[in-house]
Amino acid sequence: MKTETVEEVAAIDNRPALQPFDLGLGRLSDPLVGRAIELIWREAQLLDDKDYEAWQTLYTEDGKYVIPVDPDTEDFESSLNMVYDDARMRHMRVTRLVQGYSMSAVAAARTSRTISRFTVEGITEDTVTLRSAQVLVGFKRDRFQMLGADLTHRIRFTGDDARIELKLIRLVNSDSAVNASGFLL
Amino acid sequence: MTSPTSEKAGGFASLAAGDRVAAQLYTDPEIFDWEMEKIFYSTWVWVAHESEIPEAGSFKMSHIGLQPVIVNRDRKGNFNVLLNRCRHRGASVCEVPKGKANGFTCPYHSWSYSLEGNLRGIPYPDGYEGVTEKRDLPLQRLRVESYNGLIFASFKPDIEPLEEFLGDAKIWIDRFMKQGAGFPVKVQGEHKFRFNGNWKIQLENTTDGYHFPIVHRSWMASVDAETADMLSFMTDENAVTHALGNGHSVAVMVPEHVDLEEDDGTEELQERFRHIIDELSKTMPPEQVRRIIRSMHGAGYNLNLFPNLSLSMSFFRVLRPISVNETEIQHMALGLDGGPESVNRERLRIHEHFQGPFGFGTSDDSEAWDRVQRGAVANPDMPILVNRGLGREVTVDEGWKTSHVTDETGMRESYAMWKRMMSDEN
Numbered sequence: 313m314k315t316e317t318v319e320e321v322a323a324i325d326n327r328p329a330l331q332p333f334d335l336g337l338g339r340l341s342d343p344l345v346g347r348a349i350e351l352i353w354r355e356a357q358l359l360d361d362k363d364y365e366a367w368q369t370l371y372t373e374d375g376k377y378v379i380p381v382d383p384d385t386e387d388f389e390s391s392l393n394m395v396y397d398d399a400r401m402r403h404m405r406v407t408r409l410v411q412g413y414s415m416s417a418v419a420a421a422r423t424s425r426t427i428s429r430f431t432v433e434g435i436t437e438d439t440v441t442l443r444s445a446q447v448l449v450g451f452k453r454d455r456f457q458m459l460g461a462d463l464t465h466r467i468r469f470t471g472d473d474a475r476i477e478l479k480l481i482r483l484v485n486s487d488s489a490v491n492a493s494g495f496l497l
Numbered sequence: 498m499t500s501p502t503s504e505k506a507g508g509f510a511s512l513a514a515g516d517r518v519a520a521q522l523y524t525d526p527e528i529f530d531w532e533m534e535k536i537f538y539s540t541w542v543w544v545a546h547e548s549e550i551p552e553a554g555s556f557k558m559s560h561i562g563l564q565p566v567i568v569n570r571d572r573k574g575n576f577n578v579l580l581n582r583c584r585h586r587g588a589s590v591c592e593v594p595k596g597k598a599n600g601f602t603c604p605y606h607s608w609s610y611s612l613e614g615n616l617r618g619i620p621y622p623d624g625y626e627g628v629t630e631k632r633d634l635p636l637q638r639l640r641v642e643s644y645n646g647l648i649f650a651s652f653k654p655d656i657e658p659l660e661e662f663l664g665d666a667k668i669w670i671d672r673f674m675k676q677g678a679g680f681p682v683k684v685q686g687e688h689k690f691r692f693n694g695n696w697k698i699q700l701e702n703t704t705d706g707y708h709f710p711i712v713h714r715s716w717m718a719s720v721d722a723e724t725a726d727m728l729s730f731m732t733d734e735n736a737v738t739h740a741l742g743n744g745h746s747v748a749v750m751v752p753e754h755v756d757l758e759e760d761d762g763t764e765e766l767q768e769r770f771r772h773i774i775d776e777l778s779k780t781m782p783p784e785q786v787r788r789i790i791r792s793m794h795g796a797g798y799n800l801n802l803f804p805n806l807s808l809s810m811s812f813f814r815v816l817r818p819i820s821v822n823e824t825e826i827q828h829m830a831l832g833l834d835g836g837p838e839s840v841n842r843e844r845l846r847i848h849e850h851f852q853g854p855f856g857f858g859t860s861d862d863s864e865a866w867d868r869v870q871r872g873a874v875a876n877p878d879m880p881i882l883v884n885r886g887l888g889r890e891v892t893v894d895e896g897w898k899t900s901h902v903t904d905e906t907g908m909r910e911s912y913a914m915w916k917r918m919m920s921d922e923n
Binding site: 382390407490493494496 | 594685686687688689690691692693712714715716718719825830838841842845846848849850853854855856857859860861862863864865871
């Protein structure tokens with residue numbers, strides 16, 4: 313994945329460029345960032361609780377939920393992904409997960425996920441882009457499953473409201489075998 | 498309780514009857530080891546599609562049974578399948594899944610090999626003077642032949658020609674490739690996943706029309722009415738499975754899409770593709786637009802090629818046995834090489850909807866196969882039944898045993914081949 317230079321980050325931020333030795337630390341205390349992290353953790357809890365109907369309300373109408381196969385691509389439209397959901401697909405996915413016809417969803421693993429290692433990738437007046445690391449542990453029928461991923465969330469703020477405009481999940485094994493599961497990342 | 502080893506004393510043949518097989522076929526590690534020898538290392542195994550290695554020097558890593566191979570295209574345009582194992586001390590010479598190279602160099606002591614597998618260089622060669630000759634130590638080369646873009650390899654140097662092995666399946670391979678609608682078919686990307694079950698559970702599933710409305714009910718509920726209707730084959734008497742010989746079979750789910758070049762003009766194009774129809778119509782004649790749109794869901798059938806490949810509607814299903822109770826599956830999405838970008842994208846979205854670890858179909862298939870493996874350990878004396886439709890099976894003019902697509906004709910064909918190969922004295 314492309315790493316922005318300090319100048320490019322500053323351009324996204326619309327703030328003065330940081331000095332080269334400055335890692336951009338301190339921005340986690342920005343109030344918008346705090347609200348974004350709170351939303352990301354709330355999302356994680358809803359997913360572990362499998363409360364998918366509440367989960368989908370966290371997204372903006374044009375929000376994208378993406379699990380790519382190719383670890384480097386930014387062009388999800390012309391690539392094969394594991395998940396490339398707009399609102400319509402997300403809605404169908406949630407319906408499928410809760411309606412009881414899907415045997416894998418009915419028998420899905422219990423999961424517990426931890427998201428940490430937050431870094432601020434960009435802040436504008438009404439968006440915050442955060443990268444983080446996620447470790448998910450699942451358990452089903454005597455087996456543990458572990459899935460590691462690098463996450464990017466872009467959160468859009470409208471007044472008091474905060475919603476997810478993009479969630480990009482880059483699994484550490486995305487281009488190798490990823491086992492089917494009845495839950496969401 | 499019957500021990501698998503005692504059963505084997507009477508030969509593997511006793512484990513597979515025409516309409517049933519012993520459950521040990523899923524669970525006995527010794528049977529699995531013999532299957533590698535007598536099936537995977539004794540027949541033609543699919544290793545690549547030519548679009549995956551498009552240019553001189555293009556290569557991909559693949560497997561035959563448990564053994565790693567490299568498939569490449571050399572400067573003469575020939576396909577080579579080489580064991581991915583240095584002749585010196587056994588290290589793999591390639592760990593890049595796909596790419597382009599002039600040759601392969603072992604990372605351990607830098608022995609280097611050409612695309613054809615010839616040993617080209619040994620560092621500090623004085624230690625080998627009078628000991629070994631480079632020409633005696635190429636990477637092991639396998640027999641390679643291709644048919645209509647499908648590349649197969651075999652460990653058996655004296656195996657029958659590929660076309661003989663494919664037999665009547667060739668007709669169905671040719672029809673399958675017509676979904677390119679005038680363009681060559683290309684692999685656009687792939688999903689890969691593993692399930693906790695024996696490889697033959699997945700082999701069976703490819704021609705199992707019976708499970709479709711049950712296991713895939715949630716997918717059916719999510720697609721548009723026209724697509725759901727297209728796959729409503731349960732009571733369609735034209736939806737049939739043919740046994741094609743040599744373990745191959747074909748399950749026809751959409752009879753009107755068996756040959757995509759045949760079009761009586763009565764079929765309405767699916768409304769879900771309206772935006773693409775409108776876009777293509779700006780530059781293409783209506784017949785060509787119609788041909789491309791009718792091919793969007795692929796061919797109207799799953800063609801199961803024994804032992805590891807299926808041409809399934811609009812994708813390739815490749816199975817790779819890992820152990821007696823673990824199997825890796827690749828679902829390769831197909832597109833039109835040089836075709837309209839919007840069509841290829843739409844095909845990717847259709848693939849994502851059903852296939853892959855988070856697809857609306859694959860997740861449920863995988864769960865069903867896990868459940869077979871878990872249940873099959875209970876009382877190994879109880880057979881696995883593949884007798885559905887035996888009472889209504891007929892032989893059609895082509896000589897193919899045929900029954901309804903929900904019947905188990907395809908599985909019986911696979912197991913007949915399994916039995917033949919496992920009983921083979923060679």
